Amino acid sequence: MRQFDFMGKRRIAFIVSIVLTIVSVGALVLLNLNLGLDFTGGTVVELHYATAPSLDDVRALLASHGFENFQVQTFGAANEVLVRLQQTFNNDVGNQVVAALNAKGASIDLVRAEFVGAQVGGQLRDQSGLGMLVAMAGVAIYVAFRFQYKFALCALISLVHDVVIVLGLFALFQWEFDLTVLAGIMAVIGYSLNDTIIVYDRIRENIRLSRSDDMAQIFNEAINQTLSRTLATSGTTLLVLFALFFLGGDMIHNFSISLILGIVAGTFSSVYVAAALLLVFKLERQDLIPAKKENVEGEEELP
């Protein structure tokens, strides 16, 4: 089987990672996330037209009826229209929108009118942020316990890397960030970690088996050994996610985008961030098997 020299190209990969991270942080700071109504608060009105309307007409009609700060977009099909309003909700807002748009005699059904309060946003945002921090801390402790603190540190950096890049891309392209995307990000954390641990597990195993002190060589072997597994698992998960992306409907559209990006980033980072960083942190044999070292040397004298 062909062996790829992953570690040899780690400098290029580091540059790619750093550039991506800087771009992501820049996008997050300069453009901000396009937070969905779950976070900002406001009113959503979903309408079903008998025949597909022109969105420009819809906008013009709403503006002429005194609505301000609204967004109009199609939702799935051309005749499903979503109107987002920044104004607060009242019972009639759905009917007002329908009445305004009915002026030209179009046949419109109100599918739903939904209000999300801004306060919910605040509380949820804090909770979600806290949730991520707690989740990451828990993971770091577990990895430090099962492996070693250098592994925990690198796993954590790789996690943050993946999350920041997915968030950054959402900011860069101004895709709407709502609660389902948040769930997606959480799943990315789980998935990226899964990948990283599999690679780490193999690295640990190889360090224990091998007599060599050339860490880059050991890492390369471990990554090559897990490569087909990594590709197979990422492949199957991506298959499912593409099914969700194309067939799952608009409500989980952004959810699948976040996971697809996250899995690509996670697979990349499990090799080039999580593993390659261990070299930067100067991982040594002694970090994993300090006690057994003497025994190994003792055995060597026997033959």
Added chain:
Amino acid sequence: MLNRYPLWKYLLILIVFAVGVIYALPNLYPQDPAVQISTTNGTLDSQQLERVTQVLADDGIAVKSANMTGNSSALIRLDNAEQQLPARDAIDKALDDNYTVALNLADSTPEWLTSLGATPMKLGLDLRGGVHFLLEVDMQAAVKQRLEATASAIRADLRDQHIRYRGTEIDGNALHLEFANVEDRNAARDQIRQNFREFQLQSREEGRRAFLDMSLTEQSIKDIQDYAVEQNLTTIRNRVNELGVSEPLVQRQGPNRIVVELPGVQDTAEAKRIVGATANLEFRLEARPDAPASETETFPFRNNPQRTATLSRDVIITGDRVSSASQGFDQNGRPQVNINLDGTGGSLMNQATRTNIGRSMAVLYIEHKTQTRTVMKDGKQVVEHIPSTERSIISLATIQSALSNRFRITGLDSPTEARELALLLRSGSLAAPIYFVQESTIGPSLGAQNIQRGIFSVIVGGLLVVAFMLIRYKAFGVIANVALAVNLTLLIAVMSLLGATLTLPGIAGIVLTLGMAVDANVLIYERIREELRRKTPAQQAIHAGYGRAFTSIVDANLTTLLVAVVLFSIGTGPVKGFAVTLSIGILTSMFTGIMVSRALVNLSIGGKPLKKLWI
């Protein structure tokens, strides 16, 4: 011998699978659209049910079955979901006000499954339609109400003890009492210290006037707020039950929020009015003409705001003492509410009226209203709630004789108002005002669409994974796919058993689990291939593959599980649903990926002399 399982392991797996199949099975029986009829004070029998069925048949609505589900409730199953609304309207018209008619989805699980406790998964609101409210309890108002009640009690207490006071004033979390001199204050202080322990007392003088500042301790504020939320939960549950909604959800969320989900309800306005109504009653005596102004309050009449009356500040009882209430009409055909008081309420009422025959007693109608406004503050949108309380007199009548625990009140505008007031008095009042922070109505059509798309994408995703595994791992791919099917069965069974609610993010979680579930098998098979490349004999390769992959699988899954558990404990709503599915999925996939697929391998080729593995 290598790769042989003892019999008990096979049996264990078989039993787990059989149990899984039984509890997953109910999900295959589709739910029937149904209309549920219930009554609180009317009667419902099979004859009436027959009449209702006849009405539906006349309207051309196909009825699948009509059954009594209890003494006072019945369930009518329909063939077509689109006829649910017309059916409800028709039944509503045929029956009078004493009946509640609600939309429902009825399980059609066969009896032998229900007897085993197997029920299908509940569908979340996003999948079946309904109303979702997020309510926030006004904590400040809860404290203020408690202070008002305390002030009233202290005034009565001081009067009983003949201690003179000038006035009471509420300010934030504190209550200020004013006295003419220090002696009165000190006497009051001793009296109050005995009876109101939850306060910290502080004396203060300004010139000749003496004050007593009573402030609540942090702990007692927290207790009051906790009590307010719990009390509101109970009240809202009672009210929701009165609405006759099936499987409603009323849940506390965080320190001061309450989530209400009413599946099948499409009329938000009515639900909102009933859930959020804060109407209550107070019974007070009309003030004596010579009473000092600090002890009286003036209120307008409800049906004639120009007319006012001056009432005593002290409340005899509030609507909280009502044990039952029903709507009726007096001899002139005007609406009235018949009220029964509980024991304490009855004796309080009796005491107050017995000693005050000839004076007038007023019934005060209280409504807490909130205006919600969005204002710009520091460049941010902030939602402000401006609470206001409307109090108006609905009746003022001379006390002819001592009242007991049964009486009626009149002066209401319409039968509807009387009915709603009776309902509110029955279900209890809210301990503190609530705001609607979030409300959403989700049409069932959207739900049907979502569930179809979700299921379709699950099937397509699943088939893609199956095909991938077959192509890549051949014979072992078959085993992995069987394990995957067992995994899906177990996942659905556990979710049904736990009573988890299936939401759209939940479906996404299932799909993700399917993708990740094959991971364990992929890990194992890649290990086996590796061993084979090193020319390890087939049986040993299988053994080593399963053995070596084990720690990787456990480590990887445990960390993901850790994340899922954290998400569950901290997240809300959709995040929680996703976390539940993911955690269960990880556990079942570990079982099937390691145990089930191993058992299948052992059973089929374990211990046999093999030259080559089809992998």
